[in-house]
Amino acid sequence: xxxxxxxxxxxxxxxxxxxxxxxxxxxxxxxxxxxxxxxxxxxxxxxxxxxxxxxxxxxxxxxxxxxxxxxxxxxxxxxxxxxxxxxxxxxxxxxxxxxxxxxxxxxxxxxxxxxxxxxxxxxxxxxxxxxxxxxxxxxxxxxxxxxxxxxxxxxxxxxxxxxxxxxxxxxxxxxxxxxxxxxxxxxxxxxxxxxxxxxxxxxxxxxxxxxxxxxxxxxxxxxxxxxxxxxxxxxxxxxxxxxxxxxxxxxxxxxxxxxxxxxxxxxxxxxxxxxxxxxxxxxxxxxxxxxxxxxxxxxxxxxxxxxxxxxxxxxxxxxxxxxxxxxxxxxxxxxxxxxxxxxxxxxxxxxxxxxxxxxxxxxxxxxxxxxxxxxxxxxxxxxxxxxxxxxxxxxxxx
Numbered sequence: 001x002x003x004x005x006x007x008x009x010x011x012x013x014x015x016x017x018x019x020x021x022x023x024x025x026x027x028x029x030x031x032x033x034x035x036x037x038x039x040x041x042x043x044x045x046x047x048x049x050x051x052x053x054x055x056x057x058x059x060x061x062x063x064x065x066x067x068x069x070x071x072x073x074x075x076x077x078x079x080x081x082x083x084x085x086x087x088x089x090x091x092x093x094x095x096x097x098x099x100x101x102x103x104x105x106x107x108x109x110x111x112x113x114x115x116x117x118x119x120x121x122x123x124x125x126x127x128x129x130x131x132x133x134x135x136x137x138x139x140x141x142x143x144x145x146x147x148x149x150x151x152x153x154x155x156x157x158x159x160x161x162x163x164x165x166x167x168x169x170x171x172x173x174x175x176x177x178x179x180x181x182x183x184x185x186x187x188x189x190x191x192x193x194x195x196x197x198x199x200x201x202x203x204x205x206x207x208x209x210x211x212x213x214x215x216x217x218x219x220x221x222x223x224x225x226x227x228x229x230x231x232x233x234x235x236x237x238x239x240x241x242x243x244x245x246x247x248x249x250x251x252x253x254x255x256x257x258x259x260x261x262x263x264x265x266x267x268x269x270x271x272x273x274x275x276x277x278x279x280x281x282x283x284x285x286x287x288x289x290x291x292x293x294x295x296x297x298x299x300x301x302x303x304x305x306x307x308x309x310x311x312x313x314x315x316x317x318x319x320x321x322x323x324x325x326x327x328x329x330x331x332x333x334x335x336x337x338x339x340x341x342x343x344x345x346x347x348x349x350x351x352x353x354x355x356x357x358x359x360x361x362x363x364x365x366x367x368x369x370x371x372x373x374x375x376x377x378x379x380x381x382x383x384x385x386x387x388x389x390x391x392x393x394x395x396x397x398x
Contacts, residue, residue: 054354056107079112087169223353286379
């Protein structure tokens, strides 16, 4: 029986949720993981459990090329075992180093699943229908950061941190079985030839495009701050502010703000155009980051908890609102190289952004000043990049 549209949307949202679930459900239990491995409470090492998962997304560059050549389903069915195996290995890893390696593998699997899901939507739908479908999928997807921390705490209250770590791969097994109902969305006659010379030429053309580099750079910078905050959020709330019982509520509250900002961005982008909107968003981002830096520098580190997390909510909300605009603007001039460009774009902001974010997280032992100054510096550079785009402002992308 052929899969209907509603089932396809539900399945696509569930596959994309695996990426968020593989991060957000674990955040509340990282303190227990520190104790398990005999680390001191102020240790920032557990932030790398999230960082290595992000860095595993580097594999989407290869998976993107392979999915254009062999179809979406083979790559999807490689991704699920990688995600599941990596998740199981991380759960039972005897050392933190082996856990990091396993999380990298799980991130590779997540990149294959995430990338082929978006490609499958693009194969099946065009224009307004594709936009509507992606909006429905992302609406479901964005609820994961709100619910997952509470789920992690609920599981921890009746079991161990290992069971929390087991939840994403077990959920992936169910989704994997469900995905066997999917049909291939890329016909054989539309598949590309695996020619490494042509691939190399495409890569050089993409990275030689200034518009692509400008907006990919903006996304990568913003993801640096986002990944650093997400991976360190449990440490910030639980250790730096000493309020571990509030973590799930704070993280979920910020998730709600991010959802609201995403919907507001859709309205502003359609009304004013992507470039005008992104300029204003980045200006506000830098202003909030600057005020937070000024307060932290003038008074104390860490700043007051309420003020800090209100600022964080605004910064994260703007961050998630900028990404659809910057991705559309980066890919706009790519034409028939859009597939390669999308892979390079995703690899850049996930791998480079997560790597830089890990460096920031490493320095947040007893205060948040490294993160606060990063917000402001990243905002300044991003504003400089977006205003260096001298093309006439139109509503070409929305």
